[in-house]
Amino acid sequence: MKKGIHPEMKDVTIMCTCGAVMKTRSTKGDIKSTLCSQCHPFYTGKQKFVDTAGRIDKFKRKYENQTPADKKKK
Numbered sequence: 001m002k003k004g005i006h007p008e009m010k011d012v013t014i015m016c017t018c019g020a021v022m023k024t025r026s027t028k029g030d031i032k033s034t035l036c037s038q039c040h041p042f043y044t045g046k047q048k049f050v051d052t053a054g055r056i057d058k059f060k061r062k063y064e065n066q067t068p069a070d071k072k073k074k
Helices: 053-061 070-074
Strands: 010-018 019-026 031-033
Touching: none
Parallel strands: 010 031
Antiparallel strands: 010 019
16 A cells, blocks of 8 residues: 555544444544444334325325316416
């Protein structure tokens, strides 16, 4: 490797808003994060699923009685 062209690696601390602290190495300074694997809903099992079927049904009910001519007016 060539000398003098690579950024300097240093020890950094990653802090999450939930209070989790992780130590690693990076070329950047300390990092503050809003989500981590300890508080993210996907990893904690507290994930909420969006009711897409309900949204589709609502859309169909709204537009099912319109003719193509009615759609052009709007």
